[in-house]
Amino acid sequence: MTAFTHVPRRPLHRRLALVGIVAAGGLLVAGCGGDGDTKGMDHTSAKESATSEVTPTSEATAGSAAGAFNDADVSFAQMMIPHHEQALEMARLADDRASNARIKSLAGQIEKAQDPEITTLKSWLKGWGEPEKASSGEMPGMHHGASDKGAMGGMMSEGDMRKLKAAKGSAFDRAFASMMIDHHKGAIAMAKDEKKNGRNAKAKKLADDVVKNQSTEVATLRTLLDRL
Known part of the structure; x- marks a missing residue:
């Protein structure tokens, strides 16, 4: 009679645990594979995620807010400021000097738009x-003589402004x-030049508004x- 050595069987739950460990080890080895194991993997989403977390510098943000511009944009802004300021000075004289209601109304409209x-x-x-x-060398027409209206876009001379301030009633209106x-x-004319030669989108839009609005006002004034 042959004698058999009895080998005790592991409990079921221990056998299942052992299988799990072996499987996990296989996955770990696969995950640590070389370059050949990662070929064909799509890393686009990871790159996009990393890129989306990059925040612009304060200088870049400031530059973006200001917008791209060129010399024509700068000249337009620098010249239009004193031009508008003189228009406001003229318009404010109408309040106690003009006699025509339409002149007063138009003066108020000019002030409201240009300020x-x-x-x-x-x-x-x-x-x-x-x-x-x-x-001064870059700003034409800023030095006016007694009767010179200046080369910069119809700027009134000091003599013109004195005459306007001295006028009353219908004389002022005319x-x-x-x-x-x-x-x-x-x-x-300055706005049309900006539309043609400027680069900044907002400056060109303002120039377009100047052309449209002031052309309408010129027709009304005529x-x-x-x-009168």
């Missing part, structure tokens, strides 16, 4: 790192309408001047 535009133009120059005023037509025509 905030001055603030906008100054903010652009600050964002671009440019001065609000160009040097002088204001005539001078503002010339003044607006100068602004329109009609009024014919009736």
Whole structure:
């Protein structure tokens, strides 16, 4: 009779545990494979995730806010600021000097439109790192003689402004309408130049608004001047 050695069987739960360990070890080896094991894997999502977490520097953010610009944009802003400021000075005279209601209304309209535009133009120059005023050699028409209206877009001379301040009633109405037509025509010419040669999208949009709005005002002033 053959004798058999009895080998005790492991409990079922221990056998299952052993199988689990072996399987886990196989997965670990596969995960640690070389380059040949990772060929064909798509890392795009990981790259995109890493890229999306990169935040721009403060300088890049500031540059983006200011927008791309060129010399034409800078000149437009620097020249339009004093041009608008003189228009405001002329418009504010109408309150106690004009006799025509339409002249007073139009003067108020000019003031309402151009005052905030001055603030906008100054903010652009600050964002671009440019001065609000160009040097006298770069700013044509800023030195006016007794009767010179200047080369910069219809700017009134000191003599013109003295005459306007001294006028009252219908005389003021006629002088204001005539001078503002010339003044607006100068602004329109500068704005058209900006539309043609400028680069900054916001500056070109403002220039387009100047052309449209002031062309309409010129037509109104001409009609009024014919009736005064």
